[in-house]
Each structure stands twice: as structure tokens, then as C-alpha cells.
Amino acid sequence: MTTMRSSDGGGASRFSVAQCGACGVETDTPSGVCPICADERQYVPADTGQVWTRVADARGGAITLREREPGIWGLVPAGVTGIAQEAKLIVTPGGNVLVDVPAFIDDATVAAIRDLGGIAAIVPTHPHMFGVQSLYADAFEATVWVAEVDAGWLQRRPARLQLWTADVEIVPGVRATQTGGHFPGSAVVHTIGADGAGVLLAGDTIFATPDGGVTFLRSFPNRIPLSAAVVRRVAAHVTDRFAFERLYSNFQLRVPEHADAVVLRSADRYARWVSGEYDHLT
Numbered sequence: 001m002t003t004m005r006s007s008d009g010g011g012a013s014r015f016s017v018a019q020c021g022a023c024g025v026e027t028d029t030p031s032g033v034c035p036i037c038a039d040e041r042q043y044v045p046a047d048t049g050q051v052w053t054r055v056a057d058a059r060g061g062a063i064t065l066r067e068r069e070p071g072i073w074g075l076v077p078a079g080v081t082g083i084a085q086e087a088k089l090i091v092t093p094g095g096n097v098l099v100d101v102p103a104f105i106d107d108a109t110v111a112a113i114r115d116l117g118g119i120a121a122i123v124p125t126h127p128h129m130f131g132v133q134s135l136y137a138d139a140f141e142a143t144v145w146v147a148e149v150d151a152g153w154l155q156r157r158p159a160r161l162q163l164w165t166a167d168v169e170i171v172p173g174v175r176a177t178q179t180g181g182h183f184p185g186s187a188v189v190h191t192i193g194a195d196g197a198g199v200l201l202a203g204d205t206i207f208a209t210p211d212g213g214v215t216f217l218r219s220f221p222n223r224i225p226l227s228a229a230v231v232r233r234v235a236a237h238v239t240d241r242f243a244f245e246r247l248y249s250n251f252q253l254r255v256p257e258h259a260d261a262v263v264l265r266s267a268d269r270y271a272r273w274v275s276g277e278y279d280h281l282t
């Protein structure tokens with residue numbers, strides 16, 4: 001991984017970009033406390049306090065591309081800064097879409113993505129997933145689609161930034177919609193799998209759970225819930241628009257079948273619990 005540095009298309013500038021040592025999000029202003037980590041949805045690590053680092057400091061890290069299903073690749077990080085999210089690359093004839101963004105980039109990753117056709121567009125599902133999106137955008141001359149309502153969380157502005165609201169078709173057959181919930185502009189991305197079934201890439205917006213269901217939270221590390229009304233709204237929003245057999249969340253979690261029905265069923269369970277319907281069981 002260290003032999004290709006001299007061919008790095010971004011030159012020294014790519015590796016000199018600063019990022020938060022905890023969430024890994026890129027920044028042009030590495031001073032004070034990272035706004036994303038200071039927010040109640042994240043946290044500043046108690047042991048280290050706020051640390052700013054540079055992409056260069058993660059050299060020795062790596063991203064491995066793994067095909068999660070035909071046409072959808074996971075970018076699996078190892079030894080990198082940040083929360084180690086697994087971004088997904090949707091490969092389509094009309095251009096590839098990167099959903100969520102690693103907090104690390106190197107020449108090997110760029111080359112591997114280029115072998116799959118590059119990146120036409122980048123869609124972070126919410127600000128925790130900005131990663132080093134401006135660097136991926138520069139490497140592939142890709143447009144970064146950021147929810148307008150959450151644009152205030154950008155600490156570094158991509159050169160090709162497209163603010164968006166509501167619903168958008170990113171490339172033919174790949175649609176994004178803002179459900180809100182985790183963030184006001186939290187989004188999901190829908191595509192059609194090679195078998196013709198709908199597939200939803202849900203980031204943290206809708207989060208797969210070990211029992212085969214999903215959950216919805218304002219904060220994952222701090223376990224802050226959402227209300228019954230919001231959870232029902234998010235589930236209705238996405239299932240009204242899309243049919244999807246499979247759902248992929250962050251960290252290699254997924255719902256392998258009947259995912260749209262699972263979302264509705266899980267939302268109903270959640271809403272009943274936070275509404276007090278089961279308080280007699282507690």
C-alpha cells in the first residue's frame with residue numbers, strides 16, 4: 001500500500017487534508033472541538049479529548065472492496081481514522097454512485113474503484129458519513145449530493161457540491177429520498193438489484209438489527225430515541241416510494257429479504273414501545 005504514493009493523483013494536497021480523529025470527517029478548520037463530535041448524536045472521546053489528524057496519518061490503513069451482491073460493492077476499511085463505516089458503491093451503466101464515504105482514501109482504493117468504472121456521484125446519507133468526500137469527488141470528478149438542510153455540517157466544501165431537497169434521481173435507476181429522523185436531511189438510496197429486486201441503502205437512517213429487524217435512532221452511540229410519530233413517518237415515507245427486498249445499513253448490517261415489510265413491522269414495534277403501550281412489561 002505504500003509503493004504507489006508517488007503516483008497519487010491528488011499529490012501532497014490530498015494527504016495534507018485535516019480530519020477529526022474521532023469521526024474522521026474532513027475539515028478545513030482543524031481547531032477547537034469538531035462540531036459533529038460535540039453534537040449530542042456523537043461524542044468527544046473521554047480518553048483523548050479532541051484530536052485533529054491528517055489523511056496522511058492513516059497511511060498503512062486500507063480499504064478492501066467486497067461485492068455484497070452483484071453490482072453493489074462494500075468499501076471495507078481497516079486501520080483508518082473514524083467510525084469505520086462501510087460505504088457502498090452502486091455500479092450502473094449510467095454511472096456509479098458512492099453511498100456514504102470512507103474517512104480514508106489511497107491510490108489502491110482509487111485504482112480499485114476505477115476498475116469498476118469510477119464514481120459519477122456521491123451521496124452521504126447524513127453528516128456522520130461525510131468522511132473525506134471532497135477527496136473522493138476530486139479523484140473521480142464526481143458530484144457530492146448533500147441534503148440542503150444539513151449543509152451547515154460541512155467543514156470542507158467539495159468542489160462539485162449539489163445541495164438537494166426531498167427526492168432526486170442521482171443517475172438513471174438510482175433514487176435518493178430524504179426521510180429525516182436521525183438528521184433532518186437523513187437520506188436513503190434505492191436501486192434495482194441484478195435480480196430485479198429493489199435494494200435500499202439506508203446508512204444510519206434505518207439501521208438493521210441482529211434479530212432481523214431494523215431500528216431508528218437520533219443517536220446510536222448515546223442511544224437517544226426518536227418519537228413514535230417520527231419513526232412511523234420515516235417508515236411510511238420510504239415504503240410509500242419504494243419496494244425493496246433487501247436493505248443494507250452501516251457496518252455490514254443488512255436485512256436479506258422482505259425488507260420493506262420488515263421496516264414497517266419494526267417501526268410499529270418501536271412506536272408501540274415509545275408510546276407506552278408496553279409499559280406494564282417494564
Ligand SMILES: [Zn+2]
Nearest residue numbers: 020023034037
Ligand atoms: Zn468529529
Ligand SMILES: [Zn+2]
Nearest residue numbers: 126128182204
Ligand atoms: Zn449517524
